[in-house]
Amino acid sequence: MSGSLTIVGLGPGTPDWITPAAQTALDAATDLVGYGPYLDRIPEREGRTKHASDNRVEVERAGHALALAAEGKRVAVVSGGDPGVFAMAAAVFEALEAGPEAWRAIPVTVEPGITAMLAAAARAGAPLGGDFCAISLSDNLKPWEVVTARLAAVLAADLVICLYNPISKARPWQLGKALELACQHRDAATPVLFARAVGRPDEALRILTLAEAAAQAGTADMATLVMIGASSTRLIARESAAPYVYTPRSVASSPCVTSQGRT
């Protein structure tokens, strides 16, 4: 078998953020598999076939890609951001684990990319300057009580929190609940970012207070990365430009040592 499979991260949107290694992997592929809008970012080329699919069939899409590789194709599974962060890489390994033994002989590699939280942080300043976490707010793949237990833990531990998949038409209330929970642990003035479509033409970065964010949760959408600051996250004001948002690297003492949240 001469086939292979590479899971390629395109980054958040602009071609300027696609690594040369990712570009090389795309150029070498005979078959591109992915969600339609990601495939649309890649030019058509003779001898390279695009296999577009819907957004919500990750494991089926992964199985299709593995089957093509098993036939001898050089397959690139195309992912937004970084493939390993709430994207296609885990789905491919789930399909591989559950699939035919022969699939384990396929060389599978992953090409990393700029994930949304890094792009959003870069635009804002340095909000990830301290310890941080990335949590998917979707309760499609885990119970909501797991989401809230994890949020409570990282809020008490004073990590900066990056929320992926914050809201969708089918999940309209979860982000509001998450931000209400954050209000029980962090000051109402804590900076919160709503970073929408960073790296794409419709990019929009909003810097809110936690209280404002909780009140305006419905203004986020599927393309938004929500970042909740730690207790030390703060703004540096500028004339005629949005403030920078940053989290100092130093921690004098931690709320999680002395208390489990505000009351």
Add this chain to the structure above:
Amino acid sequence: MSGSLTIVGLGPGTPDWITPAAQTALDAATDLVGYGPYLDRIPEREGRTKHASDNRVEVERAGHALALAAEGKRVAVVSGGDPGVFAMAAAVFEALEAGPEAWRAIPVTVEPGITAMLAAAARAGAPLGGDFCAISLSDNLKPWEVVTARLAAVLAADLVICLYNPISKARPWQLGKALELACQHRDAATPVLFARAVGRPDEALRILTLAEAAAQAGTADMATLVMIGASSTRLIARESAAPYVYTPRSVASSPCVTSQGRT
């Protein structure tokens, strides 16, 4: 003032992982400021001056870069990995906040890069398939009891844990303590990665059990990214190749809901 400052992420090491946007920022700079080994990765060029510094003077280095920009230079502060993740971006904003008012007129931008945990995850498979966190194990900038309180919280919440700055000559015992703490919360067979110098010629990826990792903490070094799997993280065996490591996207129920650790 026509000066500017860009904080540029070079990624983990290989030029193949430097984004075109980061390359453009380096090409446009009149002055490069950074830790010597990072500057050594960038070719000499007429009309571009390199200002190398030691590893442990981040805020002084940042102040020097801002002063050059205030003089009208186009400055690129060079950072390994992503500048926003335990690297130079927060140091620049700390220096900016504490510095002269005039510095706030300098246009400061950040060019994101591939951070070590994304590179390590890509090499291993998809260990970051679920919720995860990034914690610096250094107690130079925060008390050790803050580090352990945060570790206990994210262990109980069953996040995958990426440890930056795990060990150094001046901090020889912290990684062992952290892995011992992990043993109190997670099964001894939980996969742990020691991912050393990913993307560089001396790259070495080791897949251990948690028990092995705790016993071999001293074999990690400053160039190692340590990743502790969640309770669901597992291996997919292959013939004549290292196993893949991955974390399924789904969570049936969470240890943190029902208990605060194993006993």
